[in-house]
Amino acid sequence: MKPFRDITLLLLAALAMVSASTRAADPSAEEIVKRSLDAFYYAGHDMRVKVRMKLINPQGNVRERELTMLRINLGKAGEQRYYIYFHGPADVKGTSFMVWKYPDKESDRWIYIPALKLVKRIAADDKRSSFVGSDFTYEDVSGRNVEDETHSFLRKQDLGGRPTYVVESRPKTVIDYSRRLSWIDSERWLPLKEEYFDARNEPLRTFTAYKVELTGTQWTVVARGMKNLQSGHRTEVVYQEVGYDVGLKPDIFTERYLRDAPRQWVR
Amino acid sequence: MTAEAGRSVRITASLLAGFLALASPVATTGQGVSLGGFAQSHVAERTSRADCPSGTACDYPAAELRGQIKAEGGNVSGEAALLARLDLLRDTAVDDTRLVARELFGDLTSEKASARLGRQVITWGVGDLLFINDTFPKDWIAFFTGQPMQYLKLGSDALKLNAFPGPANLELVIAGFRPDTTPTSRRFIVADPLPAGLPRRTREHGNDSGDVEISGRVSAYLASWELAGYVSRTHYRSPAWSMTGGEMVGTYPRLNTIGASLTGPIGKGVVSLEAGYYDSRKDRDGREPSIENSQFRGLVGYSRQLWQDATLGGQFYGEWMRDYAAYRETLPAGLPLKDRLRKVATVRFTQFFAHQTVTFNLFAFLGLSEKDRYMIPSLRYAFSDNLWAEIGANLFGGKRNGMFGSMQDNSNVYLTVRYAF
Numbered sequence: 001m002k003p004f005r006d007i008t009l010l011l012l013a014a015l016a017m018v019s020a021s022t023r024a025a026d027p028s029a030e031e032i033v034k035r036s037l038d039a040f041y042y043a044g045h046d047m048r049v050k051v052r053m054k055l056i057n058p059q060g061n062v063r064e065r066e067l068t069m070l071r072i073n074l075g076k077a078g079e080q081r082y083y084i085y086f087h088g089p090a091d092v093k094g095t096s097f098m099v100w101k102y103p104d105k106e107s108d109r110w111i112y113i114p115a116l117k118l119v120k121r122i123a124a125d126d127k128r129s130s131f132v133g134s135d136f137t138y139e140d141v142s143g144r145n146v147e148d149e150t151h152s153f154l155r156k157q158d159l160g161g162r163p164t165y166v167v168e169s170r171p172k173t174v175i176d177y178s179r180r181l182s183w184i185d186s187e188r189w190l191p192l193k194e195e196y197f198d199a200r201n202e203p204l205r206t207f208t209a210y211k212v213e214l215t216g217t218q219w220t221v222v223a224r225g226m227k228n229l230q231s232g233h234r235t236e237v238v239y240q241e242v243g244y245d246v247g248l249k250p251d252i253f254t255e256r257y258l259r260d261a262p263r264q265w266v267r
Numbered sequence: 268m269t270a271e272a273g274r275s276v277r278i279t280a281s282l283l284a285g286f287l288a289l290a291s292p293v294a295t296t297g298q299g300v301s302l303g304g305f306a307q308s309h310v311a312e313r314t315s316r317a318d319c320p321s322g323t324a325c326d327y328p329a330a331e332l333r334g335q336i337k338a339e340g341g342n343v344s345g346e347a348a349l350l351a352r353l354d355l356l357r358d359t360a361v362d363d364t365r366l367v368a369r370e371l372f373g374d375l376t377s378e379k380a381s382a383r384l385g386r387q388v389i390t391w392g393v394g395d396l397l398f399i400n401d402t403f404p405k406d407w408i409a410f411f412t413g414q415p416m417q418y419l420k421l422g423s424d425a426l427k428l429n430a431f432p433g434p435a436n437l438e439l440v441i442a443g444f445r446p447d448t449t450p451t452s453r454r455f456i457v458a459d460p461l462p463a464g465l466p467r468r469t470r471e472h473g474n475d476s477g478d479v480e481i482s483g484r485v486s487a488y489l490a491s492w493e494l495a496g497y498v499s500r501t502h503y504r505s506p507a508w509s510m511t512g513g514e515m516v517g518t519y520p521r522l523n524t525i526g527a528s529l530t531g532p533i534g535k536g537v538v539s540l541e542a543g544y545y546d547s548r549k550d551r552d553g554r555e556p557s558i559e560n561s562q563f564r565g566l567v568g569y570s571r572q573l574w575q576d577a578t579l580g581g582q583f584y585g586e587w588m589r590d591y592a593a594y595r596e597t598l599p600a601g602l603p604l605k606d607r608l609r610k611v612a613t614v615r616f617t618q619f620f621a622h623q624t625v626t627f628n629l630f631a632f633l634g635l636s637e638k639d640r641y642m643i644p645s646l647r648y649a650f651s652d653n654l655w656a657e658i659g660a661n662l663f664g665g666k667r668n669g670m671f672g673s674m675q676d677n678s679n680v681y682l683t684v685r686y687a688f
């Protein structure tokens with residue numbers, strides 16, 4: 001009896017799925033990383049934050065960057081737009097960046113240079129380049145895609161009193177790091193620590209989340225650092241005035257506001 | 268005081284008065300005024316052992332101390348804002364002290380439109396140091412003596428109106444005429460095709476309706492591409508000389524331009540395309556040798572990252588003369604014959620070191636038609652967030668008939684030190 005056999009198979013399949021999901025309480029490595037990227041780069045529908053950055057060289061000399069970052073998510077597919085305005089130091093004041101990020105192709109990036117009143121498009125291949133001289137790359141600022149790396153689950157571990165999943169990620173194409181270990185909070189999904197290793201498997205950079213706070217319903221890393229272990233240079237970042245779902249509109253992320261900062265949001 | 272200096276003082280004074288009148292209501296209702304600025308020293312030393320005519324700043328074509336004050340403020344809602352950027356400089360190369368209003372404007376902004384009135388710098392087009400649809404005034408003396416790049420652009424005294432209907436950006440600029448600052452014998456050794464000994468003067472435009480300049484731009488995104496169209500009713504900004512009543516009179520002939528640009532990603536880099544038509548209104552048939560012939564201009568550029576913190580860009584640029592036969596027939600004896608198509612290539616290489624505190628940059632113009640060149644290497648070090656120094660050079664070479672080659676007695680090395688606050 002063919003219909004009966006089909007129904008039996010269907011029931012068996014359903015049973016198998018249910019038992020699989022109850023047995024595997026821990027999500028897959030891809031799922032952990034995906035949820036972490038969502039929590040870290042996509043929280044809320046939009047976001048406004050004032051960022052203070054300290055660039056500290058091995059001699060202890062400090063350079064500072066103060067900026068406002070605006071972000072909006074467009075649709076569910078992962079498309080995003082970023083707007084970054086520099087308040088200081090004096091010589092870069094008024095410089096702004098705009099990024100249109102796509103899930104399936106290279107981002108579009110623009111910079112506005114106020115001294116020349118010039119909007120310039122930046123080549124898209126610089127995502128591993130330093131963001132304004134800091135130890136963070138452009139990709140660290142606006143995020144990467146889960147498919148850019150292969151991920152494997154290593155273990156569960158407590159880190160500073162928080163439960164974490166430890167995941168190892170290896171880039172699919174050759175870039176400046178060969179391997180990355182991430183400690184991802186298994187409840188809040190934020191990365192609390194990341195260690196990058198170079199091609200010779202030597203430690204390269206370390207990311208640390210110093211402080212995590214709840215803003216509305218969103219957990220946010222409000223103090224973080226990135227240290228280059230080979231050069232001794234490090235960058236410390238503090239988020240202030242964090243706001244989610246503040247009501248940004250997509251037209252802020254256009255050439256008009258690149259040239260003239262939206263004063264309502266950039267103060 | 269020369270007539271030109273008197274005029275600029277008058278303009279500065281009237282802009283300042285208008286600014287202060289606008290500033291008081293904004294200041295009382297606003298978020299306060301933020302102040303900034305810098306102190307800067309800039310020196311350029313001629314590298315060639317040239318014999319300068321008397322009266323030319325020979326060893327140091329540029330030597331100045333400059334202080335800039337920038338004040339800006341706006342009301343809380345962001346609808347009204349003001350900006351003033353004033354330079355006071357002691358120019359020892361030509362023994363002059365002057366106050367310059369670099370920018371001085373007021374802004375009114377709404378969701379769908381904005382207006383800016385006053386002296387303002389406007390930059391259009393997608394070329395890198397090659398200008399087609401950007402017909403706004405420029406300071407070539409600052410450029411050729413290695414001043415920081417912002418000094419290449421001069422402000423226009425203008426009303427700029429922007430409208431933002433949907434995805435497009437419409438810009439209309441109504442401006443008074445302002446000439447380019449072009450090399451003269453005060454600082455440069457320039458080939459002078461005009462007869463010596465005759466008195467000379469330039470005749471600038473007043474602000475009569477016939478002399479007002481109107482420029483328009485419309486731009487929009489098309490997926491990842493940016494498309495823009497431009498028109499300008501303007502004037503040539505360097506003088507065309509002719510003999511009138513026993514003296515040489517330089518005028519700025521009328522010019523209309525129309526063009527378009529496109530920029531977007533191709534492969535791992537960015538491609539830029541721009542084209543324009545220069546309609547020389549006072550020389551429609553191309554038979555007036557003192558006035559530029561009508562031209563088509565075009566450029567294609569590509570830039571991409573080579574490795575981390577290093578970018579390479581290149582451009583090809585061409586100017587195609589429309590009435591070449593008429594130009595050849597009317598060219599005065601003794602002047603070099605230009606090609607119908609003047610071709611220039613440019614290369615830019617930029618590399619950052621040490622967390623972007625050190626910047627090496629090389630820009631080169633290569634005259635493919637005129638067999639000349641102009642190279643600008645520079646190295647900048649930022650000692651701190653406030654203090655940087657840059658050494659560089661402006662190196663002209665090749666055939667002396669070419670635009671860049673004719674400048675080769677003016678090659679120089681420069682040093683700029685700036686403290687910003």
